[in-house]
Structure formats: C-alpha cells, structure tokens
Amino acid sequence: MGNDRHGEVLDSLGAAIANGELPPGSVLRSDDLQERFGASRTVAREVVRVLETMCLTTSKRRVGVIVREPGEWNHYDPRLIRWQLDGPARQTALRVLTELRSAVEPSAARFAALRATPEEGGRLRALATRMERTAKARDLDTFLGHDIDFHDLILHASRNPMFGQLSAVVAEVLAGRTGHGLMPEEPQPEAVALHVEVAAAIAAGAPDRAERAMRDIVIQARDELTSLFE
Amino acid sequence: MGNDRHGEVLDSLGAAIANGELPPGSVLRSDDLQERFGASRTVAREVVRVLETMCLTTSKRRVGVIVREPGEWNHYDPRLIRWQLDGPARQTALRVLTELRSAVEPSAARFAALRATPEEGGRLRALATRMERTAKARDLDTFLGHDIDFHDLILHASRNPMFGQLSAVVAEVLAGRTGHGLMPEEPQPEAVALHVEVAAAIAAGAPDRAERAMRDIVIQARDELTSLFE
DNA sequence: TAATCAAGAAGAAGTAGTACTTAATCGAAT
DNA sequence: ATTCGATTAAGTACTACTTCTTCTTGATTA
Numbered sequence: 116m117g118n119d120r121h122g123e124v125l126d127s128l129g130a131a132i133a134n135g136e137l138p139p140g141s142v143l144r145s146d147d148l149q150e151r152f153g154a155s156r157t158v159a160r161e162v163v164r165v166l167e168t169m170c171l172t173t174s175k176r177r178v179g180v181i182v183r184e185p186g187e188w189n190h191y192d193p194r195l196i197r198w199q200l201d202g203p204a205r206q207t208a209l210r211v212l213t214e215l216r217s218a219v220e221p222s223a224a225r226f227a228a229l230r231a232t233p234e235e236g237g238r239l240r241a242l243a244t245r246m247e248r249t250a251k252a253r254d255l256d257t258f259l260g261h262d263i264d265f266h267d268l269i270l271h272a273s274r275n276p277m278f279g280q281l282s283a284v285v286a287e288v289l290a291g292r293t294g295h296g297l298m299p300e301e302p303q304p305e306a307v308a309l310h311v312e313v314a315a316a317i318a319a320g321a322p323d324r325a326e327r328a329m330r331d332i333v334i335q336a337r338d339e340l341t342s343l344f345e
Numbered sequence: 346m347g348n349d350r351h352g353e354v355l356d357s358l359g360a361a362i363a364n365g366e367l368p369p370g371s372v373l374r375s376d377d378l379q380e381r382f383g384a385s386r387t388v389a390r391e392v393v394r395v396l397e398t399m400c401l402t403t404s405k406r407r408v409g410v411i412v413r414e415p416g417e418w419n420h421y422d423p424r425l426i427r428w429q430l431d432g433p434a435r436q437t438a439l440r441v442l443t444e445l446r447s448a449v450e451p452s453a454a455r456f457a458a459l460r461a462t463p464e465e466g467g468r469l470r471a472l473a474t475r476m477e478r479t480a481k482a483r484d485l486d487t488f489l490g491h492d493i494d495f496h497d498l499i500l501h502a503s504r505n506p507m508f509g510q511l512s513a514v515v516a517e518v519l520a521g522r523t524g525h526g527l528m529p530e531e532p533q534p535e536a537v538a539l540h541v542e543v544a545a546a547i548a549a550g551a552p553d554r555a556e557r558a559m560r561d562i563v564i565q566a567r568d569e570l571t572s573l574f575e
Numbered sequence: 576t577a578a579t580c581a582a583g584a585a586g587a588a589g590t591a592g593t594a595c596t597t598a599a600t601c602g603a604a605t
Numbered sequence: 606a607t608t609c610g611a612t613t614a615a616g617t618a619c620t621a622c623t624t625c626t627t628c629t630t631g632a633t634t635a
C-alpha cells in the first residue's frame with residue numbers, strides 16, 4: 116500500500132479537531148479510526164500518539180481518545196497553525212498570529228541590532244532598498260517577497276531560535292494581508308521608510324532605534340487589523 | 346509490560362538529542378533503539394514518530410532516523426523546553442525564554458487591558474496587593490507564587506491562546522530567577538510598584554499604560570540577565 | 576583501461592495484522 | 606454505600622510483508 120498513510124490520516128483527523136468538527140470532549144475509539152480512514156492499527160495508533168503529543172487529545176483506558184479543550188492545545192505546532200489557517204476560522208487564526216508577531220518583532224529587531232553580522236546588516240539594507248524600488252513600481256508580488264525575506268532575516272539574526280521559528284508565521288501573516296486585498300495599491304511610503312530605518316539601525320548596531328522603528332511598523336499592522344474587525 | 350514505556354523512552358531519547366549527546370546528523374536505527382531501551386518495536390516506532398513531529402529527527406528509508414539541526418527543531422514544544430531546562434544548557438535555555446517573555450508580555454498586558462473582565466481586573470489588583478505585602482515581609486516563596494499567578498492571569502486575560510500558552514514559560518523563568526539566587530533578599534520596591542501599576546491600568550482598561558508599565562518590568566528582567574552574562 | 580550507466584541485491588523504514596496485558600469503568604451483589 | 610468481579614478499550618509485544626533507497630556489480634562505451 117502506498118507510502119505516507121500516516122501523514123494523510125494525521126492531516127484529516129487533525130484538521131477535523133482543529134476546525135471543531137470534533138468538538139472538545141468527543142470520544143474516538145481507535146478501531147473506529149481504523150475503519151473511518153481505512154488505515155491499519157499501526158497507522159491509527161501512531162496518529163493518535165502524535166495528536167496526543169500536540170495536546171489535541173488524551174487517551175484513557177476503557178474510554179477512548181478524548182478531544183481536549185482548545186486552550187490546552189499546543190498552539191505553536193506548525194501543523195495546528197496550518198490546519199487553522201486552512202480552516203473556516205482563518206480570520207481568527209490570522210488575528211492571533213498577527214498579535215504574536217507584533218509582540219515579538221520589535222524585540223527581535225533589538226537583538227538583531229546587537230548580534231547581526233556585518234554581512235547580515237548589508238543584506239538587510241539591500242533588501243530595504245529593493246523594497247523601496249518595488250513599492251514605487253507597484254510590483255506587489257515582488258515587494259511581498261522582499262518583505263518576507265526582510266523579516267525572516269531579522270528574526271534569524273536575533274540569534275534566538277524561538278524568534279527565528281516565527282519566520283513562517285510572519286510570512287503567513289504578510290502573505291495573508293496582501294492575499295486578502297488588505298494592502299493598498301502601493302505600499303504606504305512611511306511603512307517602507309520605516310523598513311529602511313530598521314535596516315540602518317540594525318546595520319549600525321543601534322538596538323533602541325531598531326526596536327522603536329520596528330514597533331512603529333507592527334503598530335501599523337495592528338491598526339489595520341483592528342480597523343478590519345469593527 | 347508496565348505502563349507508559351512510551352513516555353520513558355521518549356524522555357530518554359528526546360533528552361539525549363536535546364542535550365547534544367546525539368549531535369545533528371547522528372543516525373539511529375530503530376532496532377538499535379529497541380535494544381538500547383529494551384522496548385518493543387511498537388514503542389520504538391511511536392517514539393520516533395513523535396520525535397519526527399517535533400522536528401527533532403527525520404526518517405529516511407534505507408538509512409535510519411537522523412537527528413536534525415537544532416535550528417529546525419520545534420522550540421515551542423513543552424517537552425523540548427523541559428529537556429533543555431533540565432540539561433546542561435539550562436542557562437542558555439533560560440536566556441532564550443527570558444527574551445521571548447520580555448517580547449510578549451508587554452503586548453499581553455495591552456490586550457488584557459482591552460479584554461479582561463472586571464472580575465479579572467479585580468483579581469489582578471488583589472494579587473498585586475498581596476505581592477506588596479509579601480515583598481515587605483521578605484517571604485520570597487509566597488511572593489514568587491503570587492508573581493507567577495499575576496503573570497499567568499494577564500497572559501490568559503489577553504484572550505490570545507498563543508500568549509496564554511507562554512504562562513508555563515514565564516513561570517519557569519520567574520522560578521529560575523529566584524532559584525538561582527538572582528533575586529535580592531527583598532524584591533525591588535520599584536518592581537513591585539510597577540506590578541501595581543500594571544494591575545491598575547488593566548483594571549482601568551488603559552492599554553497604553555498597561556503596556557508601558559509591563560515593558561518597564563521586563564526591561565528590568567532583561568538587564569538582570571545581561572549583567573549576568575558578562 | 577577507465578569511466579559511466581543500468582539492473583539487481585540488500586537493507587531499513589513503512590504498513591498490516593494478531594495475540595496478550597493492564598487498568599478503568601460499570602454493574603451486581605453484599 | 607462498598608466491594609468485587611466482569612467487561613472493555615487502550616497499551617504492549619511480536620511477526621509477516623511491502624516499499625523505497627542506496628550500494629554493488631557488471632556490462633557497455635569512449
């Protein structure tokens with residue numbers, strides 16, 4: 116039989132839980148899962164194990180596999196994030212992720228200013244310059260690519276693995292913004308200028324400046340979001 | 346035979362990877378694991394599956410289970426955090442976590458000010474008052490308990506599950522600070538006053554005030570940390 | 576002769592299925 | 606109400622088979 120049955124079943128079942136089709140408290144029995152997905156005992160068991168380590172479920176003898184409360188889930192698991200972004204609660208997921216990014220990125224910029232290599236500083240400034248050009252040219256797709264690279268570079272230059280790991284989240288948030296027509300035709304010149312300022316501050320090793328400029332960037336994003344939600 | 350072989354083996358192997366005893370690139374074969382831990386094939390396989398979902402390993406046919414680069418690990422997994430805190434790199438882990446908390450908590454305070462219930466605001470002020478009392482009484486243990494509850498309440502009142510989940514991290518960082526004799530005999534009065542200010546701002550629904558006061562708190566923590574590292 | 580490529584052998588993870596153990600729940604009898 | 610046994614579903618153990626990848630081997634060719 117084909118390869119990667121595990122991944123398929125995990126995605127199906129995980130998404131069902133993440134999207135509330137199987138609400139908290141639901142009880143599954145592992146032979147039911149075998150039947151429902153046409154999977155072997157091995158696959159069913161391993162999927163349940165993985166869901167358990169993501170804190171999406173608990174297993175109790177003589178009872179079955181129980182779906183846990185959303186508050187108990189490991190919300191930082193990339194798979195769970197994916198399932199939520201691909202589900203009906205995408206808007207809510209993007210709000211949550213945007214708030215997280217707004218919180219983290221100013222600090223990431225600060226530590227990047229303290230720890231980035233000269234080479235990274237140079238690349239950052241180059242990216243900011245390219246963002247300026249593509250913004251004026253109204254080439255939104257290329258602009259988005261540079262924007263994502265820019266933030267990715269900062270998060271990794273912070274030399275904090277927990278910041279670095281949020282790169283995927285930030286990319287998702289930025290892409291989600293343009294994807295949902297939330298971006299204007301031409302990116303706001305002030306926003307682009309702030310990116311240039313962040314790059315300059317990091318390249319100059321000025322943590323306070325870098326943090327302040329990045330905070331101004333995420334405040335804009337936050338305001339866009341709140342205006343969208345009321 | 347006994348229960349929970351899975352958890353035991355997972356902890357052993359996971360800790361070995363997290364602490365670098367099995368450096369990136371190491372190759373394990375699943376029958377070796379069975380032998381090394383005296384576990385059945387079932388247990389060994391499920392453990393490997395879990396490590397794989399934590400991005401600690403990848404499995405390749407005809408090769409084996411390969412330990413991935415630390416940069417690829419899912420650093421937000423509670424188990425991995427635990428393994429690192431219990432290992433020789435505890436100091437580094439605490440630094441990483443402290444930086445994360447410093448980044449997130451000001452935002453959490455802001456959103457708590459916007460979203461906390463009156464009841465939560467009241468509890469927060471009560472906790473701040475108790476912190477004042479226990480600080481003056483130099484009852485560091487009780488003070489720590491209130492401190493942890495205080496930050497936990499704010500993170501959950503932010504109504505952002507990704508913030509709420511960091512409660513355990515913050516508790517660990519706060520406990521680690523007192524545990525390592527980093528705290529003075531009596532908590533600094535200014536720090537306690539800032540907690541009172543945060544509680545008042547959240548109860549009053551003043552996001553800017555709450556965020557600023559919380560930022561002052563984490564800046565203190567950050568400075569303590571940097572002074573410790575050089 | 577040396578280099579390259581293809582077919583095949585070997586090896587390890589992936590999948591399937593059976594048998595047995597453990598513990599939690601339910602129910603009946605005290 | 607409490608104990609004790611039967612039941613049930615997860616946990617563990619083990620075996621058999623499949624699939625895919627790598628490495629070897631050998632033949633073909635420059």
